[in-house]
Amino acid sequence: MNLRQLEILRAVVTFRTTVGAAERLGMSQPLISNTIRHIESVLGFALFERVSNRLSPTEEALILLEEAEPLFLLRDAVNQRATDLRVGRIGRIRIASTAELSEAVLPRVIADYARDYPRIQISLETRPLDSVLQVVENGVADVAFVLAPYERQALHYDSIADLRPVVLCDENDPVARLEAVGPRDILERPLIGPQVATRIGLMLADSFRSAGLDYRPNIETRFMNAAARIVREGWGVALIDELSAFTALRPGLVIRPYAPALPLELSAAMQKTKTPSRQTQRFIKAFRERVAIRLAEVRAESQRSIG
Structure with a gap:
């Protein structure tokens, strides 16, 4: 017997008529009757007795249904899981990111997302840019959030926002009095910045070179959040995102x-x-919204009155 035949048997047992079973299952009454006769023929014993124009299940029919109940429960669980997947209540998101974004934006996005979708499994890999792009290419991650990426044939980039370099410094530092800070303004300052070996470091070095200067940070870091933390600890000025x-x-x-x-x-x-996946698309949307909020905050702060 297949699951559909068992479902017909259960409906007839429940409603005690082939008409009621047909209405419940959206089938014709003759098809229900023919199916019951076919099952009885295959099994070699009767499943129902007719009593006062109603069908009374035999003991054998009730035993079959009792054994089949786990199959119905499993079917219902699979259908529920399919519904959950369709509406985005369950699933997984594998995220990769560079350290800057793993610290600055993703913690809030992940926390909010986990509260809204508690049955979603989320993983976060924090790596250098090359490695982050590689794990997406290899299918290890569903999405990577990156700054200043370079073209890779296997990847598609969905633009989130254009960030800008800024200078983070003590409010008493001379550059704090400037409305905008250029390469010459920080040439003699204790500078912390990204390594030239990184893509952003190379872009900053080019901006120094255009001004006729050499980009030579006193302290070089691979990740810009590390440079920011050094300034927070009381040393130097950082040229970072x-x-x-x-x-x-x-x-x-x-x-x-x-x-x-x-x-x-x-x-x-x-x-x-x-x-x-729908979950990945929804997470990217949440990330985009959080970035927009954070950028509005930081740009308002950068325009704060100069002391």
Whole structure:
């Protein structure tokens, strides 16, 4: 017997008529009757007795249904799981990110998302840019959030926002009095910045070179959030992205725009050949909204009155 036949048997046992079973299952009454006769023929024993124009199940029929009940429960569980997947109540999201975004934006997005969708399994990998892009290419991560990525044939980039470099410094530092800070303004300052080996470090080095200067930070870091933390601990000025600067901000520190303005594209990277799941798309949307809020906050702070 297959599950459909068992379902017909259960409906007839429940309603005691083939008409009631047909209405319940959306089938014709003759088809219900023929199915019951076919099952009885295959099994070699009767499933019902007719009593006062109603069908009374035999003991054998009740035993069959009792044994079949786990199958119905499993079927219902599978259907419920399919519904949950369709409406986004369950699933998983595998995220990769560089350290800056793992500290500045993702913790809040993940926490909010986990509260809204508690049955979603979320994983976060924090890696250098090359490795972050690699795990998406290999299918290990569903999406990667990256700053200033470079083209890779297997990846599609969904632009989230354009960030800008800023200077994070003590409010008593001379550059804190400037409306915008250029390469020459921080040439003699104790500077912390991204390594030239990184893509953003190379972009900053080019901006120094355009001003006829060499980009030589006193302290180089791979990740810009580390540079921000050093300033927070009381040493130097950091040339970093605005999200990292805002995350490390404390009383006594200020953020100043860097000039020339360099767009640092913040993107969500995904495989070109794979359509992102509904959960992944929903998470990217939540990430985009959080970035917009954070950028409004940091840009308002960077325009704060100069002391």
